[in-house]
Amino acid sequence: MLxxxxxxxxxxxxxxxxxLKTIPDxxxxxxxxxxxxxxKNSTGNGMKDGRGGKWSNAKLINGYQKHGDNMxxxxxxxxxxxxxxxxxxTLKNDGAFFYNHKWRVxxxxxxxxxxxxxxxxxxxxxxxxxxxxxxxxxxxxxxxFEVIYLIAKPDFRLExxxxxxxxxxxxxxxxxxxxxASFPLELAERVITSAPGTLVLDPFMGSGATxxxxxxNNFNFVGVEMDADYFDYAKSRLEKAExxxx
Numbered sequence: 292m293l294x295x296x297x298x299x300x301x302x303x304x305x306x307x308x309x310x311l312k313t314i315p316d317x318x319x320x321x322x323x324x325x326x327x328x329x330x331k332n333s334t335g336n337g338m339k340d341g342r343g344g345k346w347s348n349a350k351l352i353n354g355y356q357k358h359g360d361n362m363x364x365x366x367x368x369x370x371x372x373x374x375x376x377x378x379x380x381t382l383k384n385d386g387a388f389f390y391n392h393k394w395r396v397x398x399x400x401x402x403x404x405x406x407x408x409x410x411x412x413x414x415x416x417x418x419x420x421x422x423x424x425x426x427x428x429x430x431x432x433x434x435x436f437e438v439i440y441l442i443a444k445p446d447f448r449l450e451x452x453x454x455x456x457x458x459x460x461x462x463x464x465x466x467x468x469x470x471x472a473s474f475p476l477e478l479a480e481r482v483i484t485s486a487p488g489t490l491v492l493d494p495f496m497g498s499g500a501t502x503x504x505x506x507x508n509n510f511n512f513v514g515v516e517m518d519a520d521y522f523d524y525a526k527s528r529l530e531k532a533e534x535x536x537x
Contacts, residue, residue, distance in 0.1 A: 299490070302502070302514045302529070304522045307494045308370075310515045311377035319513070320488020322378045324495045325391035325474050329367045364397075371407045374494060375442065379411070381492065385446035389482045391419065391474065393437045399430075404438075414443040419478065420461045439482075453485035465500070473497055479504035499525030506532040 293313050303310050362370065378388050394403050417439040439460075465475040479500045483491055489511055493501035496514030498521060505512040506529065516522040 298513045299511050300513075302496060302499075302516060302522060302526055304516060304519065306517055307515050308373050308377060311374070311381065311494060314377075314381050314513075316380055317383050318490065319378075319382050319492045320386050320490050321483060321486045322382060322386070322388040322492040322494070323391075323479065323482045323501055324378075324389075324493050325497075326371060326374065326495050328393050328395070329362055329364070330395075368406050375407070375411055378492065378494060379442065379444070382444055383488075384444050385448065386444050386488070387414075387447040387486060388440075388442040389417075390440040390442055391437060391478075392440065396431065404440075408440060408442075411442050412444070413440050414447070415441040415458060417441060418459045420459055421464045448487070450485055450487050456481065456485065474500055476500050476504055476507075480508060483510055484508055496525050497521055499528040502529045503532040506536065 292315050295315070295318055298314065375388065375390065382388065390408075392404050392407070394401055396402070419437045419439055420435060421437055422435050460478070460481060462475055462478050462481065465473045483501070483504050489509075491501060491505050491510050491512045493512065493514045496502060496516040499514070502512050502514050502525065504510075514525065516525060
């Protein structure tokens with residue numbers, strides 16, 4: 292097991308489940324992430340099998356650098372459940388995991404990710420109203436939101452005054468980021484400042500938004516990222532963020 296002093300305020304390059312298994316129980320106050328959505332295995336967005344359609348210019352049409360975003364659905368569910376299990380193990384008893392995901396249409400029917408989340412202590416869902424998107428199918432209204440599942444340990448409570456944010460957050464997307472599925476700094480800052488504690492985990496650090504939010508708000512963090520290019524980008528971003536506070 293890695294000691295806290297070895298990982299605090301660091302990025303760890305590697306497979307997320309393998310890395311999480313090296314982290315001790317009950318050390319994090321909070322976790323926040325947005326995993327790959329397995330979009331290229333979906334029939335409802337024009338990206339399956341690289342067809343593209345109206346999504347032909349979308350950043351995610353080629354998947355991630357080291358992840359094709361096209362796992363068989365049962366394997367994807369098993370993978371995500373393993374990650375959630377490990378994250379909850381590493382959280383303190385008053386911690387929580389803010390798990391950002393997106394509902395999808397498969398075979399003409401909505402999937403709300405219950406298969407991933409069944410049995411986990413989901414206390415609430417937060418609607419992230421991100422705007423934007425492409426009206427790729429005349430059978431559906433333009434999708435403008437994603438869901439953040441608040442998976443809470445028994446003693447979790449919000450930071451004083453945070454409940455005034457409500458459960459619909461109107462925060463625009465990060466459209467200039469080179470990462471194909473980044474979330475905005477404002478969203479990360481909303482999450483981490485809504486919960487007590489000082490140590491935050493992001494098991495899919497991506498472009499580094501969670502880390503920068505922690506630096507800006509005097510939190511400590513641990514981030515995991517498997518892709519070398521995104522790892523380097525996030526590392527550079529966090530070094531710049533730290534330099535602003537020196």
